[in-house]
Amino acid sequence: MVSPIVEAMATQAARHPANGPRYSVGGELLRERGNLPRRTRMEEAALSSRWRS
Secondary structure, three states: OOOHHHHHHHHHHHHOHHHOOOOOHHHHHHHHHOOOOOOOHHHHHHHHOOOOO
16 A cells, blocks of 8 residues: 555655655655655555554
């Protein structure tokens, strides 16, 4: 499952590089994704947590 908020942040960082500099949340999400829509470490951590919606 790919998170819509992560997708939006990575898309914005890709579209406007000033929105995703290195070590920013958007920039790191984009870097982890690469060119494929894959789960990031943040998404993996959320999925493995005990908190469920």
